[in-house]
Amino acid sequence: MRSDDDPESIDGEDGPRAADGRVPGRRGRATRQRLLECASEMLRTTSYRDLKVVDIAREAGTSPATFYQYFPDVESAVLVLADEMVNEGVEKFAAAAAATSWRGKAGYQGAVDLAETILTFWAEHQSVLRVVDLATDEGDGRFANVRTRLLNDLNNTLASAARDQQVAGKGQVGLDPNAIAGVLVAMLAHVAAHRRGFEFWGVRAEELQATMARIIYWSVTGLKPPT
Amino acid sequence: MRSDDDPESIDGEDGPRAADGRVPGRRGRATRQRLLECASEMLRTTSYRDLKVVDIAREAGTSPATFYQYFPDVESAVLVLADEMVNEGVEKFAAAAAATSWRGKAGYQGAVDLAETILTFWAEHQSVLRVVDLATDEGDGRFANVRTRLLNDLNNTLASAARDQQVAGKGQVGLDPNAIAGVLVAMLAHVAAHRRGFEFWGVRAEELQATMARIIYWSVTGLKPPT
DNA sequence: CCTCGCTCCTGACGGTCCGTCAGATTCTGT
DNA sequence: ACAGAATCTGACGGACCGTCAGGAGCGAGG
Numbered sequence: 001m002r003s004d005d006d007p008e009s010i011d012g013e014d015g016p017r018a019a020d021g022r023v024p025g026r027r028g029r030a031t032r033q034r035l036l037e038c039a040s041e042m043l044r045t046t047s048y049r050d051l052k053v054v055d056i057a058r059e060a061g062t063s064p065a066t067f068y069q070y071f072p073d074v075e076s077a078v079l080v081l082a083d084e085m086v087n088e089g090v091e092k093f094a095a096a097a098a099a100t101s102w103r104g105k106a107g108y109q110g111a112v113d114l115a116e117t118i119l120t121f122w123a124e125h126q127s128v129l130r131v132v133d134l135a136t137d138e139g140d141g142r143f144a145n146v147r148t149r150l151l152n153d154l155n156n157t158l159a160s161a162a163r164d165q166q167v168a169g170k171g172q173v174g175l176d177p178n179a180i181a182g183v184l185v186a187m188l189a190h191v192a193a194h195r196r197g198f199e200f201w202g203v204r205a206e207e208l209q210a211t212m213a214r215i216i217y218w219s220v221t222g223l224k225p226p227t
Numbered sequence: 228m229r230s231d232d233d234p235e236s237i238d239g240e241d242g243p244r245a246a247d248g249r250v251p252g253r254r255g256r257a258t259r260q261r262l263l264e265c266a267s268e269m270l271r272t273t274s275y276r277d278l279k280v281v282d283i284a285r286e287a288g289t290s291p292a293t294f295y296q297y298f299p300d301v302e303s304a305v306l307v308l309a310d311e312m313v314n315e316g317v318e319k320f321a322a323a324a325a326a327t328s329w330r331g332k333a334g335y336q337g338a339v340d341l342a343e344t345i346l347t348f349w350a351e352h353q354s355v356l357r358v359v360d361l362a363t364d365e366g367d368g369r370f371a372n373v374r375t376r377l378l379n380d381l382n383n384t385l386a387s388a389a390r391d392q393q394v395a396g397k398g399q400v401g402l403d404p405n406a407i408a409g410v411l412v413a414m415l416a417h418v419a420a421h422r423r424g425f426e427f428w429g430v431r432a433e434e435l436q437a438t439m440a441r442i443i444y445w446s447v448t449g450l451k452p453p454t
Numbered sequence: 455c456c457t458c459g460c461t462c463c464t465g466a467c468g469g470t471c472c473g474t475c476a477g478a479t480t481c482t483g484t
Numbered sequence: 485a486c487a488g489a490a491t492c493t494g495a496c497g498g499a500c501c502g503t504c505a506g507g508a509g510c511g512a513g514g
Contacts, residue, residue, distance in 0.1 A: 027509085028462065047365045049276055049302075054500060063464050068502060075276075130364040137357040137420060138274045148427055155428060172441065174454070179434040182425050183418055183442065190417030191410055193364060198409050200375055201382060207406040214399065215410065215442055224449075227401070252490065254481070281471060290493050295473060 024070070032070040034060045039077045043127045048078075048134070075135070082132050082146045085125050089150045092117055097157040102165065102217075108225045111213040115188065119209060122192030129193065151189070155181045162220045171222045180219050188212060251297070259297040261287045266304045270354045275305075275361070302362070309359050309373045312352045316377050319344055324384040329392065329444075335452045338440040342415065346436060349419030356420065378416070382408045389447050398449045407446050415439060 024032060038059040042051060051074055057064045071077040096117035100110030122129060135143035158181035165171030172180060191198075191208055198208060217225045251259060265286040269278060278301055284291045298304040323344035327337025349356060362370035385408035392398030399407060418425075418435055425435060444452045 022461080025461065031462080047367070048361065052500065053502085064501080065464055065466095065503080066462080069462080073502090126364065130361055133420075134275065134357055134361045136424065137353065140274075144424065147424065159428075172438075175438050175441065176430060176434045178428045179425075179430045179438040182428055182430050183414060183435060183438045186417040186421060187410060187414035190413040190420075193360075193417075194413060197363065197371065197374065198406075201386075201405045201409055203403060203406045203409050207403045208410060211399075211402050211406040211410045211446075214402065215446060218445060219438075219442060222451075249490075252481090255491065258491080279471065280473085291472080292474080292493055292495095293491080296491080300473090 020069075028070075031060075031062065031066065035062070035067055035070060036077060036080060039074070040081050040128070043078065043081075043131070048131050075140075078128065078131050079142055079146070081128050082143065085128050086146055086150045089121055089125075090153055092121060093150075093154040094157070097154050100161070102161055102221055105226050107221065108213065108217050111216040111220075111225075112209060114216065115209045115212045118188040119192045119195065119205065122189070123195065126193070133193070151185050155185050157181075158184055158216075158220065165221050172219060173222075184216055184219055187215065247296075255297075258287075258289065258293060262289070262294055262297060263304060263307060266301070267308050267355070270305065270308075270358070275358050278305075302367075305355065305358050306369055306373070308355050309370065312355050313373055313377045316348055316352070317380055319348060320377075320381040321384070324381050327388070329388055329448055332453050334448065335440065335444050338443040338447075338452075339436060341443065342436045342439045345415040346419045346422065346432065349416070350422065353420070360420070378412050382412050384408075385411055385443075385447065392448050399446060400449075411443055411446055414442065 035056060039051070039056050042056060042059060046055070053064050053067050053074055056074070056077075057067045060067075067077075071080070096114045100114070101107050102110065132143050132147050136147050155178075159177040162171055162175075162177040162180045166173060166177065191212060195205060195208070198204075214225050217223070262283060266278070266283050269283060269286060273282070280291050280294050280301055283301070283304075284294045287294075294304075298307070323341045327341070328334050329337065359370050359374050363374045382405070386404040389398055389402075389404040389407045393400060393404065398404075418439060422432060422435065425431075441452050444450070
């Protein structure tokens with residue numbers, strides 16, 4: 001289900017390895033990290049399609065060949081960035097979603113906080129997340145896995161909340177809790193990703209947040225949010 | 228192999244022009260169309276990042292130089308595909324969204340139909356839509372414009388429905404109708420785009436559709452959907 | 455201090471794709 | 485058949501890819 005939580009082993013399976021199979025030392029890891037940071041930086045200003053190995057290497061003050069010592073291609077480097085992002089996200093989402101009782105004003109406030117957490121996180125990692133979304137849609141299992149890991153806990157938390165409410169006779173009767181959670185998470189993710197687009201319709205972030213909070217609260221509890 | 232049927236004007240805006248500024252004749256337009264079809268076809272099986280001019284040209288049985296006679300780059304060709312998709316989508320969405328009274332069972336059924344229309348449309352044009360989403364996120368105004376045109380009518384229809392309900396004292400009091408519509412559209416779009424991902428949580432398309440229909444109905448009317 | 459051995463980096467190369475010509479080829483009208 | 489326009493393509497310089505063999509940095513032990 002999950003891999004080791006060793007912060008050093010970023011490459012998921014066998015730890016960080018260079019192209020020739022050896023385990024990098026201090027200097028090597030520093031170079032690798034520098035490449036990752038430059039890649040992340042360039043992804044913010046360059047379109048994914050135009051993100052070239054040469055540019056990343058030049059930006060990091062090294063040669064293209066060095067890049068290939070640590071990553072088989074650009075995609076893989078982005079995958080590592082995505083992986084780091086996930087670790088951060090899982091933690092934040094857990095804190096935001098688990099602390100909600102779903103009762104009365106406090107429950108509604110929890111929904112508001114959750115919406116805000118997601119909006120903020122997406123804004124911070126927008127550039128990586130859009131690549132994750134694209135690659136996932138294109139059928140890349142590695143990125144799909146990243147996406148799943150990021151949203152799984154949040155999804156489960158919302159699903160069991162919805163299920164609890166159903167058992168108590170309060171929630172959305174006749175709907176699959178997993179479907180409810182999935183749709184809510186999708187809503188949060190997509191609104192967060194396209195927040196800029198909403199400005200075209202003159203919609204502000206606060207209004208988005210309030211709207212989503214209401215929908216979340218109602219979808220989970222079946223109750224009109226307290227005003 | 229070749230489709231010689233003479234379609235009406237292909238480019239909606241300023242007419243289809245070749246690289247040197249002249250207006251293509253029959254043969255030219257046929258070639259252009261063939262390139263578009265091959266590009267569309269390849270986008271279904273190749274990742275956007277690896278979609279090369281050479282491959283499209285070879286697939287279309289012509290040379291790379293010919294491609295550049297009709298499109299400045301791959302991106303522009305995809306933009307034309309996106310444009311064609313929009314024309315189809317606007318029509319379908321208008322039909323699905325405008326025919327709803329939002330009253331009683333028929334109103335709820337309208338929400339169900341809307342969800343189904345979106346899910347189907349996204350499934351059909353998935354490969355183009357994910358590029359539109361990416362390019363939009365990356366700040367490409369041309370693609371953002373495409374996205375806006377696709378969703379604008381749908382958005383306005385939902386927004387005015389929400390506003391009408393508010394005026395009648397029924398809807399979501401205190402929320403911006405545009406925000407409601409935008410969030411609902413975002414939900415539809417993202418769930419449609421990631422329908423496959425939901426299978427991970429064992430959620431079926433029908434359940435998604437029902438869940439979204441309920442959320443739409445409640446968000447617009449403020450009423451619990453009739454069972 | 456030198457040298458050995460390991461780690462890390464890079465110049466250089468064959469290959470693919472880009473984007474652009476000038477010129478060859480195919481159509482169209484007469 | 486022939487001129488002239490429309491359309492296509494071979495070929496080229498340049499950019500980027502991905503991979504070597506070998507050079508440069510660095511620590512330990514003599």
